[in-house]
Amino acid sequence: MSGSPRDYRLRCCGCGALFDDDGVRLDCAHPHPPALLRSEYAQTRYAPSGGPSVTRYRSWLPLGQPIATDAATAVYRSEGLGAHLGLRNLWIAFNGWWPERGATLRTATFKELEAIAVFGRLAPDEGRTLVVASAGNTAAAFAQIATASALPIVIVIPLEAWEPLASLVHVGPSVRIVAVEDGTYDDAIALAKRLAALDGYVAEGGVRNVARRDGMGTIVLAAVDAIGTLPDVYVQAVGSAAGALAAHEAALRLIADGNFGSRVPRLLLSQNAPFTPIHDAWSRRAATLGERSAADVRERQSRIGATVLGNPAPPYSAPGGIREALAEAGGRTYAVTNDEMARSMLQFAELEGIDVEPAAGVAIAALAQAARDGNVGRDETILLNVTGGGRARRPVVTARQRPPLVVDRAEIAATEGLAERV
Ligand SMILES: [Zn+2]
Incomplete structure (x- = not known):
């Protein structure tokens, strides 16, 4: 590797070792059970700069070379869905194609x-x-x-x-x-x-x-730009859980900055029943994901409407993984049926005016459950990550x-x- 020095290093969440990045490193070099790496930026202050695209957050992106893009997340305060659920401070991070709102992800997720x-x-x-x-x-x-x-x-x-x-x-x-x-x-x-x-x-x-997670972490940064503060609650549907880890890691960086409070958002994560490995394990506070036969996994995967959530091996128990994040964030998980998901997708289209992907429907349905059960407060600041939407508006x-x-x-x-x- 050569080129310009990078302004971040990689920290192993397992043993704490630090590495210079070569752009493709995925694991720690030391012999121990699997652990995620996390990027540590020299710039500890939140310092967005430039226009509305994701490159605005480049000081907290693990870049080895510049990349040109106008892709952006839109974050706005919900009126329709928020009122419907009785939530006064619901914010939507819309990731997809909705240029009128400022969302410009061409493949709609x-x-x-x-x-x-x-x-x-x-x-x-x-x-x-x-x-x-x-x-x-x-x-x-x-x-x-x-x-x-x-x-x-x-x-x-x-x-x-x-x-x-x-x-x-x-x-x-x-x-x-x-x-x-x-x-x-x-x-x-x-x-x-x-x-x-x-x-x-x-x-x-x-x-x-790490780039996958830090790329998605910009959703929380865009939310902070729009809201002015870290949300109390973060809502997303998860498969690999990379998006939820990304949100958690971005929140930790913002807390280290010192201007965004000291509390990470509560993670409210959902999966599509009957394929809910993270929900099953976390509901039991299990140390590891449960064992299932390959046939059982395939059968359950085949029955979920949000197929992108069918990841059988998310990093659950590994250091830096989702069990740790849920514990640190006072997290809660939900299981959502295909019917609930479909209803939520229709409801969102009616109340907010745009189509969303099935995985987003799973997140919306979980938020509705949480509002009903009193697990989110009506005045809490809630960030709902709509992970995909607007596909119907894309030219085929x-x-x-x-x-x-x-x-x-x-x-x-x-x-x-x-x-x-x-
Ligand atoms: Zn290590």
């Missing part, structure tokens, strides 16, 4: 904030190609940002994820899509792992990549019928010749 930060984190002379696996929104977000900035990436998806992706994004020549025929998200992960181990490639890393791109490279499921195990084909 908060995943774009992750993609921007992940590419920005790379060293300017990084010669390897990132490999990312996704079943949906992440693939669209990375394809969008890579195309806009002509950055190379390999994105591995189940074939069924191709159409939704190609209807959102004009996939540019720097993006190589590899689709697994009859494949699941797990198959895509397995293939991505093998590809990333080949010469010339490197794993993007998901929730372990005419999809190619097949992605350029389709791999048979059976080929995933065979290493021969894979590198040449990709």
Whole structure:
């Protein structure tokens, strides 16, 4: 690695070791059970600068190179939904496409904030190609940002994820899509792992990549800009839990600044029943996620409407993970059925005037439960993260019928010749 020195270092949440960043480090170098890394910025004061896009928060983004984007989250005070739920101080962080409000995420979810930060984190002379696996929104977000900035990436998806992706994004020549025929998200992960181990490639890393979390942490920074203070409560639906960890970590940075109080927002997190591993574990205050058979996991995943929340292995018990964050933040978790989710999506469209993604519906339904049960106060400052919305307003791109490279499921195990084909 060379280039300009970075103004942050990486701290292992397990053993406390500090590392210079090479742009792609995902784990601690010391031998111990898995632990998340967290970025520590030289700039401890909150210092946003410049226009409304996410680059306004660059002093708290782990950047190795500048990245140009106009992507922005919109934060506004709710009138319709807030009144409906009896909440006087409900703020909505809208991540999606709603330019009239100031939300300009072209693939209509908060995943774009992750993609921007992940590419920005790379060293300017990084010669390897990132490999990312996704079943949906992440693939669209990375394809969008890579195309806009002509950055190379390999994105591995189940074939069924191709159409939704190609209807959102004009996939540019720097993006190589590899689709697994009859494949699941797990198959895509397995293939991505093998590809990333080949010469010339490197794993993007998901929730372990600090850039993903710090990119999404800008949602809380945008909220503080709009509200003027940290919220009392933070509401989001979680799969990998990266967004909730991001919010928690951003709040810790704001508290360290000294001008935003000393209390982290209570985390109010929700999952889509019957697939609720974090909720199940946290409700029992369990030390680890419960064990389930692969067949049971698949069966439950297949029954949730918010498929993006179907992550079977979120960082729960690892140091820096979601159990720790829930404990520090006095957190509470909720399970939301598909019916509740669908009702909340309709309700939001009626009350706030825009379509939202199913995962956002899961968050809205959990907030309604919490308001009903008195777990949020009517005068508390509440930040609802609408993680995706406005897709109905996006122009539909005419999809190619097949992605350029389709791999048979059976080929995933065979290493021969894979590198040449990709
Ligand atoms: Zn360590």
